[in-house]
Every structure is written in C-alpha cells, then in structure tokens.
Amino acid sequence: MQWSFNNDRPIYIQLVENLKLFIISGTYKPGEKLLSVRDLAALAKVNPNTMQKALTELEELGLIYTERTNGKFVTLDSKLIQKCKEKLAKEKSFIYLNDMMNLGFSKEETIKYLNKEEK
Amino acid sequence: MxxxxxxxxxxxxxxxxxxxxxxxxxxxxxxxxxxxxxxxxxxxxxxxxxxxxxxxxxxxxxxxxxxxxxxxxxxxxxxxxxxxxxxxxxxxxxxxxxxxxxxxxxxxxxxxxxxxxxxxxxxDTSQIFEILKQGIEIMALSMKVSNSTIIIFSILFIILGYMSYVLMVYAGISLGQIHNNNKLVFSVVWSIVLYYISQIISIVMLGVMVVLINPELIDMINQNSPAPDEMNQIIIFSFITSLILIGIYYIISHNRLKHLNLQ
Amino acid sequence: MSLLTCHNLSKSYGKTLVLNDINLEIPSGKIIGLLGPNGSGKTTLIKLINGLLMPNSGEILINMKPVGINSKKVISYLPEHSYLNFNMKVNELIQYFSDFYKDFDKEKAYQLLKKLNINAKDKLSAMSKGMKEKVQLVLVMSRKADLYILDEPIGGVDPATRDYILDTILTNFNKEASIIISTHLISDIEKILDEVIFIKNGQIYLYGEADELRAQKGKSIDEIFREEFKC
The missing domain is CATH 1.20.58 (Methane Monooxygenase Hydroxylase; Chain G, domain 1)
Structure with missing residues (x-):
C-alpha cells in the first residue's frame, strides 16, 4: 500500500487516514511493532513533527499504543479495528450512494449496477 | 582560528x-x-x-x-x-x-x-654583488653607520613599501564594497584615491617634521647636499609615515569587514 | 526559548526599503518555510541573519545573542548560489569545513557523498552545476547546527534532484534544530513544512502553522499563497 496525500487538507489528518487504512486492511497487523517516528516520516516523506502528531491522534483513538521503552505497537483489540473498518465502510457506502443518487439512480438500481460490476 | x-x-x-x-x-x-x-x-x-x-x-x-x-x-x-x-x-x-x-x-x-x-x-653574479657591496659601503660611510645597518634598513624599507601597497589595495577593495553597484570599479577608484591621499599625507608629514623637529632640513633639501644626521632623520621619518599609513589601511579594511555589505 | 528573534528589523539599499520593521520569533524543532515572490526580501533577511549585511535598524538575536562568531558556530547556511572555491577538491572542502566547524560530521559527509556516487578526489570545477549544488547541500547538512538556513535549495533543479534534496533535508532534521527554507516553489515543498512565513514587500504578511492554515482555508499553502500574492 502507498501513502497518498494532497496538499489541500492538513497533512496530519491525511496521515491518520493513511495509517488507519494500513491497520484496517491488515498491512499493519494487530500487535505489530511500528517503525520509529523518524523512519515512518521518511517513508511517507513528511515532517517527523507531523507524523508525531498523527500517531498521537491514533493513540487517542486507541488504534496504537506505546510501550514505554519498546516503541509503538498496533492495538491487539480486534473489535476496535473491526469497528473502525465498519465505520469506514459505512462512510464510503454513503458517499457512493449519494453520488449515484445525484446521477438519478435509486438505491435498488445502484445495487443492480454493483452486481453487474465484475471483479 | x-x-x-x-x-x-x-x-x-x-x-x-x-x-x-x-x-x-x-x-x-x-x-x-x-x-x-x-x-x-x-x-x-x-x-x-x-x-x-x-x-x-x-x-x-x-x-x-x-x-x-x-x-x-x-x-x-x-x-x-x-x-x-x-x-x-x-x-x-x-x-x-x-x-x-x-x-x-x-x-x-x-x-x-x-x-x-x-x-x-x-x-655569474659575483660582479653584481661586488658593485652592490661598494654601494652599501659608500652609503654607510656617508651616513656614519655600519654596513649591516644599511642592509637591514634597506630590507625593512622594501618590506614596508611592499606591505603598504598591498594594504592600500586591500583598503581600496574594502571601501569599494560600500557601493551597491559596480563594486569592482569602485575598488579600483578607491585604491587610486588612497594612493593620492597617501602622497598628500607623506608631504604633510614631511612639512610637519621640518617645522617641528628640524628646520635645517629644508636647507639640506634645497642644497641637495645630504648630511648624515638629516639623512637618518628622513629615513626614520619615512618609516614612521609608512607605518602610520599601514595602520590607517588596516583600520579601514577591518572596519569594512565588520560591516559587510555582500549583495 | 526562541532560537531566532528579529526585533523591528529594517534594511534598505540606498533609498529602496527592502525590509520594513520585521518582527519574528522562531522556535527550535521546526521546519519553516520562508515564502515570498522574487524580490520580497527573503534573501536580504537571510543575509542579515548570517551577518553578511548590516541592518539599518533593529536587532537579530540567535540563542539570545547578537549575530557574530557565536551565531556563526550554530548556523549552517546554504546560499542560493555556489559559495565554494571551485579549485578545491571535494575532500579538501570536507577538511575545510571540519577545520572550521566543530559540529561538522566528516563521516556523515562521506556517507552522503557515497550515496551520490561523487568521487571525493574530484575537483569541483570538473562537476556539473547540479553536482556542485548537491556537494554544497551535503556540506551544509553534515553539520549538527542549531539552525539551518537554506536559501532557494530547490530553485532550478530537476525533479529527481529536488526529491533528493527534500529527502536529505528530512532525514537529517533533528528535534533540537530548526530549518528555515526560503522558496517561491511552494507546492514542491509544503508537505514537509511545520510553519510558514509569508513575506511581501519586505514585511511579514502572515506567520502560522501549515496544517492550521490548510484547515482554516480548506486549501493548500500554494493556493493560499497564490491568492494572497495575486498581481
């Protein structure tokens, strides 16, 4: 998975979103140790201060935790991860449905379209 | 450092x-x-x-x-x-x-x-050195000092001359930096200005010395017949002038280095 | 404690006022963009901080002390053009820097050069313009300074070099130091900035946190800049 940003919104919020996605999708597994702030910042090509801010936010959300000497780890609370995943799925679905509605499709028609879409 | x-x-x-x-x-x-x-x-x-x-x-x-x-x-x-x-x-x-x-x-x-x-x-420089040696002896005799004094003074004279010119151009370049454009041109202009100022200072110093120290000097210069004491005075005096000029040049350059204007 | 303070700083060249009553306080641990169009006074401000120009009025303090030998010990400065003697070899330059700057890390410099495939025995005059710029950046970033001041580090370089420069800046940034980057190419650089200073006609027009500005205006720093500085 890739880091992706645009410059229109605060970088730290986008970092939080990126990292959430990595955790939800299992790119970062529950209990896995995270790289240091510096290394993560280097990977994302952002300022370490901004990365620090994003990690603090994730920690407040409970998605990561700090072991005082060992560094930061992804939470072991799979329920919380699942909850996040569902919340995100809901958001995405809402946006999609909204877009389709704006195009003049009903919910049922949209579902039909989705079924037709081969994957 | x-x-x-x-x-x-x-x-x-x-x-x-x-x-x-x-x-x-x-x-x-x-x-x-x-x-x-x-x-x-x-x-x-x-x-x-x-x-x-x-x-x-x-x-x-x-x-x-x-x-x-x-x-x-x-x-x-x-x-x-x-x-x-x-x-x-x-x-x-x-x-x-x-x-x-x-x-x-x-x-x-x-x-x-x-x-x-x-x-x-x-x-083969033996002849040249022979002539040089004779010259030194004649000078030493007429000024009533030893040969080695003449040699040391000549060398000092040359060195001071060298250094006052070098420092004069350093000061000229430093003054050229005050200007916001054409710094190189102004460096040359200032060096030339300093040269003339140094000439004026030398003449003024000579005048001061004649008046204050030894009024008879003026007779000697007019008659063009060097007497030993007066010769020595003139040499020492020109040393002092050189040193003063070098001091002035140094202060100018130092002042400019402390107030840079690098654009 | 603020790392760099400017108090009522003004500078003019002849009758042209270039900086007009600048007041600034810059803390440690930040990457700060000094943003402004050409001729807005960025370079003049930087030269004043480095003691290459004298202000007409006002004062500059670095670690609470005036500009002088002590400030030069802790500021690592990258000018917008080359300032190296092209007759010197790269290893001679490294020796030169480590002779004069106590905080210069020779090993780091050689490491960075190795990554660039630069031969330390090459003379600068035998190198391309881009290579010279990289050598200069390596020398500047190999110091462990309190304040790095980079004047237009990405002006006129190709995208690959730009990425290399930004990477080098980021990986060498540490919490104890601050980096001031002056540029007019904002979109390339805004992602790495903590704070931005907009400078316009010799005055500080705006000073704020980059992410806060984005949140406030819903726009990139580049767009905000373009709007504020529209001709």
Whole structure:
C-alpha cells in the first residue's frame, strides 16, 4: 500500500487516514511493532513533527499504543479495528450512494449496477 | 582560528605561485647550461638571447604577479561569492585580515628570494654583488653607520613599501564594497584615491617634521647636499609615515569587514 | 526559548526599503518555510541573519545573542548560489569545513557523498552545476547546527534532484534544530513544512502553522499563497 496525500487538507489528518487504512486492511497487523517516528516520516516523506502528531491522534483513538521503552505497537483489540473498518465502510457506502443518487439512480438500481460490476 | 585561515590562504596562493617559482628556477638552469655552450654555435646563441629576454620579462613580472595573486585572493575570498562562506565561518574579521596580510607578506618575500636565487643560477653574479657591496659601503660611510645597518634598513624599507601597497589595495577593495553597484570599479577608484591621499599625507608629514623637529632640513633639501644626521632623520621619518599609513589601511579594511555589505 | 528573534528589523539599499520593521520569533524543532515572490526580501533577511549585511535598524538575536562568531558556530547556511572555491577538491572542502566547524560530521559527509556516487578526489570545477549544488547541500547538512538556513535549495533543479534534496533535508532534521527554507516553489515543498512565513514587500504578511492554515482555508499553502500574492 502507498501513502497518498494532497496538499489541500492538513497533512496530519491525511496521515491518520493513511495509517488507519494500513491497520484496517491488515498491512499493519494487530500487535505489530511500528517503525520509529523518524523512519515512518521518511517513508511517507513528511515532517517527523507531523507524523508525531498523527500517531498521537491514533493513540487517542486507541488504534496504537506505546510501550514505554519498546516503541509503538498496533492495538491487539480486534473489535476496535473491526469497528473502525465498519465505520469506514459505512462512510464510503454513503458517499457512493449519494453520488449515484445525484446521477438519478435509486438505491435498488445502484445495487443492480454493483452486481453487474465484475471483479 | 588564525592558524587555520592562514593555512588555507597560503595553500591557495601557493597553488598559483609555485609554478612561477619552478619556471624561474628551471629557466635559470637552462640559461646557465646554454651559456656554457653558447659561443660554440650561432643558433644556440640566438636561443640564448631569446631565453634571456624571456627570463628578464619573467623576473620583472614575478613581483607584479605576486601582488596580483595576493589582491585576487583578498577580493575573491572575502568579497566574491566565496565571501558567503568565508564570512559565515566562526572567524573574527581581524583573523581574516591578518591572515591575508601575512600571506601576502610571506609570498612577496618568497618571490624575492626565488628571484635572487634564479639570478644567481642564471648568470655569474659575483660582479653584481661586488658593485652592490661598494654601494652599501659608500652609503654607510656617508651616513656614519655600519654596513649591516644599511642592509637591514634597506630590507625593512622594501618590506614596508611592499606591505603598504598591498594594504592600500586591500583598503581600496574594502571601501569599494560600500557601493551597491559596480563594486569592482569602485575598488579600483578607491585604491587610486588612497594612493593620492597617501602622497598628500607623506608631504604633510614631511612639512610637519621640518617645522617641528628640524628646520635645517629644508636647507639640506634645497642644497641637495645630504648630511648624515638629516639623512637618518628622513629615513626614520619615512618609516614612521609608512607605518602610520599601514595602520590607517588596516583600520579601514577591518572596519569594512565588520560591516559587510555582500549583495 | 526562541532560537531566532528579529526585533523591528529594517534594511534598505540606498533609498529602496527592502525590509520594513520585521518582527519574528522562531522556535527550535521546526521546519519553516520562508515564502515570498522574487524580490520580497527573503534573501536580504537571510543575509542579515548570517551577518553578511548590516541592518539599518533593529536587532537579530540567535540563542539570545547578537549575530557574530557565536551565531556563526550554530548556523549552517546554504546560499542560493555556489559559495565554494571551485579549485578545491571535494575532500579538501570536507577538511575545510571540519577545520572550521566543530559540529561538522566528516563521516556523515562521506556517507552522503557515497550515496551520490561523487568521487571525493574530484575537483569541483570538473562537476556539473547540479553536482556542485548537491556537494554544497551535503556540506551544509553534515553539520549538527542549531539552525539551518537554506536559501532557494530547490530553485532550478530537476525533479529527481529536488526529491533528493527534500529527502536529505528530512532525514537529517533533528528535534533540537530548526530549518528555515526560503522558496517561491511552494507546492514542491509544503508537505514537509511545520510553519510558514509569508513575506511581501519586505514585511511579514502572515506567520502560522501549515496544517492550521490548510484547515482554516480548506486549501493548500500554494493556493493560499497564490491568492494572497495575486498581481
């Protein structure tokens, strides 16, 4: 998975979103140790201060935790991860449905379209 | 820090001057060798004549070139793009200026020594030294001092002369930096202005000395008959003038280095 | 404690006022963009901080001390053009920097050069313009300074070099130091900035946190800049 940003919104919020996605999708597994702030910042090509801010936010959300000497780890609370995943799925679905509605499709028609879409 | 600054100034100037020294010595050796066989072949004699001319030109140019290298180093290292690095080193303005002064001094002496050596290698100098020795003896006699005093004073005189010109141009370049445009042109203009000011100061100083110290001096200058005491006074006086001028030039340059205007 | 303070700083060249009553306080641990169009006074401000120009009025303090030998010990400065002696070899320059700057890390410099495939025995005059710029950046970033001041580090370089420069800046940034980057190419650089200073006609027009500005205006710093500085 890739880091992706645009410059229109605060970088730290986008970092939080990126990292959430990595955790939800299992790119970062529950209990896995995270790289240091510096290394993560280097990977994302952002300022370490901004990365620090994003990690603090994730920690407040409970998605990561700090072991005082060992560094930061992804939470072991799979329920919380699942909850996040569902919340995100809901958001995405809402946006999609909204877009389709704006195009003049009903919910049922949209579902039909989705079924037709081969994957 | 002075030591480190000096190391790089000497190194940098050396890169330009050592080839000159090598050329002078090599040419002197070739001349000596050609001289040994010159009267045997016309062609060699022509070559010898040509080489001799080149050698003389090189000798004449050597001191000017040394001046030029010293001044170029000063300008480039302190006031061109390189100045941005030089002036962001944690080094005081006086270290920079003292180092530039010492390195110019060192190479002017070195060039002089190499010139004398080259001359001694190239031709038989025993006659020249004989004439020089006689000259010194005549001067020593007329001034009632020893031969060695004459030699020491002559050398000091030459060194002070060298250094006052070098520092004069340093000060001229430094003053040129006050202007926001055409700094190089103004550097030359200021050097020329300083030259004339120094001439005026010398004359004024002479006047002051005549009036205050020894009114009889004026008679001596008019009659053009040097008396020993007056001669000594004039020499000491011109030493003092040179030292004062050098001091003034140093203060000007130092002041400009402390108030940079690098644009 | 603020790392860099400017108090009522003004500078003019002849009759032209270039900086007009600048007041600034810059803390440690930040990457700060000094943003403004050409001729807005960015470079003049930087030269004043480095002691290459004298202010007409006002004062500059670095670690609470005026500009001088002590400030030069802790500021690592990258000018917008080359300031190296092209007759010197790269290893001579490294020696030069480590002779004069106590905080210069030789090993780091050689490491960075190795990554660039630069031969330390090469003379600068034998290198391309881009290479010279990289050598200069390596020298500047190999110091462990309190304040790095980079004047237009990405002006006129190709995208690959730009990425290399930004990477080098980021990986060498540490919490104890601050980096001031002056540029007019904002979109390339805004991602790495903590704070931005907009400078316009010699005055500080705006000073704020980059992410806060984005949140406030819903726009990139580049767009905000373009709007504020529209001709």
């Amino acid at each position: 002075l030591k480190k600054v000096l190391k790089y100034d000497l190194q940098s100037m050396g890169k330009s001057l050592f080839p000159l020294y090598a050329a002078l010595i090599i040419m002197a050796i070739i001349l000596r060798l050609l001289n040994l066989v010159a009267d045997k072949l016309v062609l060699i004699e022509i070559i010898y004549g040509f080489m001799l001319l080149l050698f003389v030109l090189l000798m004449v140019g050597a001191l000017f070139y040394t001046f030029f290298i010293a001044i170029k180093r000063y300008y480039k290292n302190l006031f061109s793009n390189e100045g941005y690095l030089t002036h962001t080193l944690p080094v005081s303005a006086s270290s920079l200026l003292v180092s530039k002064t010492i390195s110019a001094f060192v190479y002017l002496i070195a060039t002089s020594i190499v010139m004398i050596l080259a001359l001694m290698i190239a031709i």
